[in-house]
Structures are given as C-alpha cells and as structure tokens.
Amino acid sequence: MDDDSRKDSLEQRTEIPLAVASLVFLASYAVRVLAHGLPDGWRDLCLAVTLTVWAMFAVDYAVRWRLSGQRLRFLATHWLDTVVLVLPLLRPLRVVKVHEAVRRRGGRPRLSLQARVIVYAGLSTALLGFTGALAVYQQERAAPHATMRTFGDAVWWTCATLATVGYGDIAPVTPLGRLIAAGIMACGLALLGAVTGSFSSWLLQVFAREDDARPPGS
Known part of the structure; x- marks a missing residue:
C-alpha cells in the first residue's frame, strides 16, 4: 500500500472519531469559560481534556503530513487543517466532511x-x-x-x-x-x-x- 492510500485510509478511519473529539474539545473549553463557580479541580480537568484533545489533533496532522510526502506544500494543500491546528476551536467546522462520510457509509447519495x-x-x-x-x-x-x-x-x-x-x-x-x-x-x-x-x-x-x-x- 503506497503512502497516498495509507493517508486516505487513515483519514477515513479517523474522521468521525476526531469530529467527536472536536466536540469534546469545544465542550471542555465552554465549561471553563462559562462555569464561573467551577471548583479548581474541575477546571484543571477541563484544561487537561482540552490539551489532550489538541494533542490528538497535532498527532493526526503530523502523521498525515508524513504520509503525504508533500513537505511544505502540505501546508497550502491542507490549509484548513493547518488553520484548525493553530486555532482548534475551529475544528468543528470540518463537520460537513463528517456528514458526507456518514452519508457514504449509509449508502445514501451525496x-x-x-x-x-x-x-x-x-x-x-x-x-x-x-x-x-x-x-x-x-x-x-x-x-x-x-x-x-x-x-x-x-x-x-x-x-x-x-x-x-x-x-x-x-x-x-x-x-x-x-x-x-x-x-x-x-x-x-x-x-x-x-x-x-x-x-x-x-x-x-x-x-x-x-x-x-x-x-x-x-
């Protein structure tokens, strides 16, 4: 299996789990911002969840960059991925790709x-x-x-x-x-x-x- 096939296979397997992780990231961030009276222990837990999910995004980005073999051109061809890595709050914007993936798996037309x-x-x-x-x-x-x-x-x-x-x-x-x-x-x-x-x-x-x-x- 060549690198492109491995990258496509990886993206198909991780798209939905990472979409769920992005919602967890957003939820933990929202709790930290909106729950003013949250105990310090819970705030630390939310921060730990936020950083862990962001680390997952970073690992996924690094692996796909490595498999693409494009080096710096990967930044331009995957600009949205680059943006959401720097600004992970925007990660849920990839939800449309998840919607399309779910429709394809269900055999429904695009x-x-x-x-x-x-x-x-x-x-x-x-x-x-x-x-x-x-x-x-x-x-x-x-x-x-x-x-x-x-x-x-x-x-x-x-x-x-x-x-x-x-x-x-x-x-x-x-x-x-x-x-x-x-x-x-x-x-x-x-x-x-x-x-x-x-x-x-x-x-x-x-x-x-x-x-x-x-x-x-x-």
Missing part, C-alpha cells in the same frame, strides 16, 4: 452542490458564532470599560457581526478581542457570499430547466 454549500454555511455559521462568542467573551468579560459583560451579550454581538449588521451597541475593547472580531467579520462575509452565490446558481439552473421545458415558440 447532496447537490448547492445543498452542500447551504448545509456547510448553516452549520459553520452556528459553530463559528458559538466559538466566536466564547472566545470574545473570555477576553472581554473582565476588561475595563467593556460593554460585553455576559455571554448573552457576546452571542448578540456575534450574531450582529456575522450578519454584517454591526449595531455598535456592543463592541470588543481588548486587542485580542478585536483580533477575534476581525476574523469573525471576514468569515461572516465569506459565508454570506457563499450562500448568496450558491442560491443564485440554483435559481439560474431552475430558470434554465424551465426554459428548456417550454415548447418551441411559446
């Missing part, structure tokens, strides 16, 4: 391109909104002059930011909070563009089929 884009954008928006709200809230909750005092404030701000509305009633004041905000803004624009483009493409296909179905001269 969704159309437009449906996959819409599913991906919807799931990505929900996951990105939750993780973004957690990350910003962690930075802002104790900052002087912060307007984001509760997690509800963070969720409201994230929804407004992803929707490109930007009411301005709540805004991050810390440098790291603003950096996270810039990333959320960029992702919001990208997701909005993807959904809009996919929907427009679907409408064009519908209209084209209607035109083809019309009798000549009608």
Whole structure:
C-alpha cells in the first residue's frame, strides 16, 4: 500500500472519531469559560481534556503530513487543517466532511452542490458564532470599560457581526478581542457570499430547466 492510500485510509478511519473529539474539545473549553463557580479541580480537568484533545489533533496532522510526502506544500494543500491546528476551536467546522462520510457509509447519495454549500454555511455559521462568542467573551468579560459583560451579550454581538449588521451597541475593547472580531467579520462575509452565490446558481439552473421545458415558440 503506497503512502497516498495509507493517508486516505487513515483519514477515513479517523474522521468521525476526531469530529467527536472536536466536540469534546469545544465542550471542555465552554465549561471553563462559562462555569464561573467551577471548583479548581474541575477546571484543571477541563484544561487537561482540552490539551489532550489538541494533542490528538497535532498527532493526526503530523502523521498525515508524513504520509503525504508533500513537505511544505502540505501546508497550502491542507490549509484548513493547518488553520484548525493553530486555532482548534475551529475544528468543528470540518463537520460537513463528517456528514458526507456518514452519508457514504449509509449508502445514501451525496447532496447537490448547492445543498452542500447551504448545509456547510448553516452549520459553520452556528459553530463559528458559538466559538466566536466564547472566545470574545473570555477576553472581554473582565476588561475595563467593556460593554460585553455576559455571554448573552457576546452571542448578540456575534450574531450582529456575522450578519454584517454591526449595531455598535456592543463592541470588543481588548486587542485580542478585536483580533477575534476581525476574523469573525471576514468569515461572516465569506459565508454570506457563499450562500448568496450558491442560491443564485440554483435559481439560474431552475430558470434554465424551465426554459428548456417550454415548447418551441411559446
């Protein structure tokens, strides 16, 4: 078995377990951020779980890099994997690949391109909104002059930011909070563009089929 076949086999075997691990990572991080009165022992346990899962991601990335034989080109061809290794809170964004893997294992047909884009954008928006709200809230909750005092404030701000509305009633004041905000803004624009483009493409296909179905001269 060559390296490419071994890498593909490894990805198929580990995709779902690592997706579950990513949800465990997100849950442990959320507990540490939101459970203010959590005993130190439980906080340490959540931190240990978070670091252990991240180590699993790092090992998986290193093994696939080694099997690919691409060296530095692996960083460009697997840019999403590289990003989620550096920012593991984004790992749940790979959930669409898991959805496709489950459908294939169940013998069900793949969704159309437009449906996959819409599913991906919807799931990505929900996951990105939750993780973004957690990350910003962690930075802002104790900052002087912060307007984001509760997690509800963070969720409201994230929804407004992803929707490109930007009411301005709540805004991050810390440098790291603003950096996270810039990333959320960029992702919001990208997701909005993807959904809009996919929907427009679907409408064009519908209209084209209607035109083809019309009798000549009608």
